[in-house]
Amino acid sequence: MSQSLRLGVAGLGTVGAAVVRMVARQAESLGASTGRTIRVTAISSRDRSRDRGFDMTGITWFDDPVALASSADIDCVVELIGGAEGPARETVEAAITAGHHVVTANKALLARHGAALAKAAEAKGVALAYEASVAGGIPVIKSLREGLAGNRVSRLYGIMNGTCNYILTRMEREGLTFDACLKDAQALGYAEADPTFDVEGFDTAHKLAILTSLAFGVEIDSEAVSVEGISAIQPLDLRMAEELGYRIKLLGVAQVAAGGIEQRVHPTMVPKSSSIAQVMGVTNAVTIDADAVGELTLIGPGAGGEATASAVVADIADIAAGAKRPTFGKPAQTLPSSPRVAMQRHEGGYYIRLTVHDRPGVAAGVATRMAERDISIESILQRRSESAAMTDPHGRSGQPVPLVLITYAATEGTIRAALDAIAADGLLAEAPQLIRIERE
Amino acid sequence: MSQSLRLGVAGLGTVGAAVVRMVARQAESLGASTGRTIRVTAISSRDRSRDRGFDMTGITWFDDPVALASSADIDCVVELIGGAEGPARETVEAAITAGHHVVTANKALLARHGAALAKAAEAKGVALAYEASVAGGIPVIKSLREGLAGNRVSRLYGIMNGTCNYILTRMEREGLTFDACLKDAQALGYAEADPTFDVEGFDTAHKLAILTSLAFGVEIDSEAVSVEGISAIQPLDLRMAEELGYRIKLLGVAQVAAGGIEQRVHPTMVPKSSSIAQVMGVTNAVTIDADAVGELTLIGPGAGGEATASAVVADIADIAAGAKRPTFGKPAQTLPSSPRVAMQRHEGGYYIRLTVHDRPGVAAGVATRMAERDISIESILQRRSESAAMTDPHGRSGQPVPLVLITYAATEGTIRAALDAIAADGLLAEAPQLIRIERE
Numbered sequence A, B: 001m002s003q004s005l006r007l008g009v010a011g012l013g014t015v016g017a018a019v020v021r022m023v024a025r026q027a028e029s030l031g032a033s034t035g036r037t038i039r040v041t042a043i044s045s046r047d048r049s050r051d052r053g054f055d056m057t058g059i060t061w062f063d064d065p066v067a068l069a070s071s072a073d074i075d076c077v078v079e080l081i082g083g084a085e086g087p088a089r090e091t092v093e094a095a096i097t098a099g100h101h102v103v104t105a106n107k108a109l110l111a112r113h114g115a116a117l118a119k120a121a122e123a124k125g126v127a128l129a130y131e132a133s134v135a136g137g138i139p140v141i142k143s144l145r146e147g148l149a150g151n152r153v154s155r156l157y158g159i160m161n162g163t164c165n166y167i168l169t170r171m172e173r174e175g176l177t178f179d180a181c182l183k184d185a186q187a188l189g190y191a192e193a194d195p196t197f198d199v200e201g202f203d204t205a206h207k208l209a210i211l212t213s214l215a216f217g218v219e220i221d222s223e224a225v226s227v228e229g230i231s232a233i234q235p236l237d238l239r240m241a242e243e244l245g246y247r248i249k250l251l252g253v254a255q256v257a258a259g260g261i262e263q264r265v266h267p268t269m270v271p272k273s274s275s276i277a278q279v280m281g282v283t284n285a286v287t288i289d290a291d292a293v294g295e296l297t298l299i300g301p302g303a304g305g306e307a308t309a310s311a312v313v314a315d316i317a318d319i320a321a322g323a324k325r326p327t328f329g330k331p332a333q334t335l336p337s338s339p340r341v342a343m344q345r346h347e348g349g350y351y352i353r354l355t356v357h358d359r360p361g362v363a364a365g366v367a368t369r370m371a372e373r374d375i376s377i378e379s380i381l382q383r384r385s386e387s388a389a390m391t392d393p394h395g396r397s398g399q400p401v402p403l404v405l406i407t408y409a410a411t412e413g414t415i416r417a418a419l420d421a422i423a424a425d426g427l428l429a430e431a432p433q434l435i436r437i438e439r440e
Helices: A014-025 A027-034 A065-070 A086-097 A107-124 A140-147 A162-174 A178-187 A202-216 A235-244 A305-320 A362-372 A386-391 A412-424 B014-025 B027-034 B065-070 B086-097 B107-124 B140-147 B162-174 B178-187 B202-216 B235-244 B305-321 B362-372 B386-391 B412-424
Strands: A002-010 A036-044 A060-062 A076-079 A101-104 A153-159 A246-257 A260-271 A283-290 A294-301 A347-357 A377-382 A400-407 A433-437 B002-010 B036-044 B060-062 B076-079 B101-104 B153-159 B246-257 B260-271 B283-290 B294-301 B347-357 B377-382 B400-407 B433-437
Touching (some): A002 A065, A002 A086, A014 A027, A014 A036, A014 A305, A036 A065, A036 A305, A065 A076, A065 A086, A076 A305, A086 A107, A101 A107, A101 A305, A107 A202, A140 A202, A140 A294, A140 B140, A140 B305, A162 A178, A162 A246, A235 A246, A235 A433, B002 B065, B014 B036, B027 B036, B036 B305, B060 B065, B065 B086, B076 B086, B086 B107, B101 B107, B140 B202, B140 B294, B162 B178, B162 B283, B202 B260, B235 B433, B362 B377, B362 B400, B362 B412
Parallel strands (some): A002 A036, A002 A076, A036 A060, B002 B036, B002 B076, B036 B060, B076 B101, B260 B433
Antiparallel strands (some): A246 A260, A283 A294, A294 B294, B153 B246, B153 B283, B377 B400
């Protein structure tokens, strides 16, 4: 057996401690499968005194993760500090400079600096591995980079934020509001005190940008992602979705479009029969459409110490086994930047929930504005409240009522122009709700 | 870029031809991701004259695949001949002897000779790669071997035969008989003229044996798989499953049990809400339960030229990139054989459909025989035909009627003993139907 692989683990939160325990617990099978002994020989964290459930004997403590990363006595740095800047970035940069392999779970760091870090790592001939940065324990990076090596990917989409999927699942099942579910998610530890990063879609956008670079062979560009979160979703939208044969999921979607790769994060109507529609609670899932394989869906845990550590340890095992692939599938120097595709040019089906004044001719007025722009309506759904029906012999109360349209494929620019015209006609009592539809 | 990887492809059916085209089509990206040029330089097939949609320029033709496998001018043999013996086995053995890497889609060969071939390949220091042998385009071998390297697997189960899943899907959706659906499957090319190998579960058993070896670190032993096919499933069973909240799928299941690894293939009741229950038609799926990752499910195409070629090319790319892992995760010489676990000792829930004489006291008699053996009944469902109800004021016709029981966990031996006692009591008009339940 060749020389052992010595790991320096920077950051000992839930994931870091799980990695250290897993490397020890699985030492024998990792050695047998990779041909090398894998050992944690150095660690660094903010608090030295805490008991993390593993034996520190033979492990060197560093107060400074950058010093750990620069140490000559390790071969691979496992960065689990988090954050796009500061100690995490400095640790990864120092490790690469020192000629050490890097394994990281840090999606924010990769989303912002992934292109530069990949170039630096490849110039040094070291690995920059990041399976744990997207969809936790699901081996989606490995599947894209290696398992689909013979494929051209045309689209990928996924549920990559457990917080949002938990909230949407509760809203759907119990008819609760977003705010009520968010509070519960916070109480259960599924959402942060400041939930903005998760519920407004930015976390998903980081992950999507990473997958996009790998799947489509373009330079990572998280600024190119169009982002919309789930805070505006109402229980009524989930009921309407149910009735129309859909579920609402926060998806990250990347697809080949005219002029580049479209990258978008938004609440999405997915057909109830699709694999991804079955994914409930904090579970994550990614579906990949590719020319040879057709459709491939991976479903598993998106977070949690053990599941994330599983992905980190898989990366470590690859490094020990001598696997060598460029960070984003092709040499980082050769990755082209991908022109940004404006959301206005996105083409797809739309769920549009209007709140209209309940007067004669409103539905006709809406339909006319759509028809003028060649937008075809697949279905239309109007609900009057019972009280409204009782106050007027024709069932028209003049009160605001919901009017839901499902359109066939149209560009977002056209849809928005039609909605502007409808609003200018004075037909709307509230701003319209617009949810994109993603078909299988 | 280092020396190119020269492929010899033996067998040019749908998959073989797709592999040759894919290697040419993806030449640039495969080179960029693996650091080596990958080229098909030799081919062999039975019929030289057929047009297979690719350019033969620069490719050496071999009439004899064994001669191709022994050629000094190739680095890697892609065996797509099929069959556990004869030319396929001789080709793989010749390739290993000649020091060439081997990529194969041949589940039958691996199921029967996998242990010996792995030892031979590892002794020669060459790869024996077989992603395409299980679940077509789904990267399940890679996920188990590499993606879950830090995990201990406790159970895996999957839909690994598209023919069976197609037939069960049609039976469920259209209320048709097994025979009718089989005929349609044959007409559509989803089933062979002699469908025994697929519908009686042997194909799934081969695939399960391969996954078991890899997931649990034991020597491959397809004789240890308990096998039962779907030909005895009746439309009534699918209707009952629906009513009780289940679907019926032909699963291959391997799990840690007292005394070894239980390997079994049989029609299975799975909860309608499970990921695997959503898998319809010829699609395949595998769910893996492991200590760190929890539950991981992979869903994708289980067959088809392009999808299978996708898995073959992924293996080729791994070899080009220099990836080196033992065939079954650990050195083949070190894999222990796993004691066979008798199905009688299997413990789980059961769906039992009895056909009883419609007389007073029958249900009580059945329940008594169950209770005597401490078998707890979760639910019981009795249906009388309307005509039966009309002929007798108490709704009892004396005619055979179905009586369905769902049990809590019990051993198969106990269940069978109870059914024997019930039969000896003269309560049964037909042999009982028994379908195992697999819970999430």
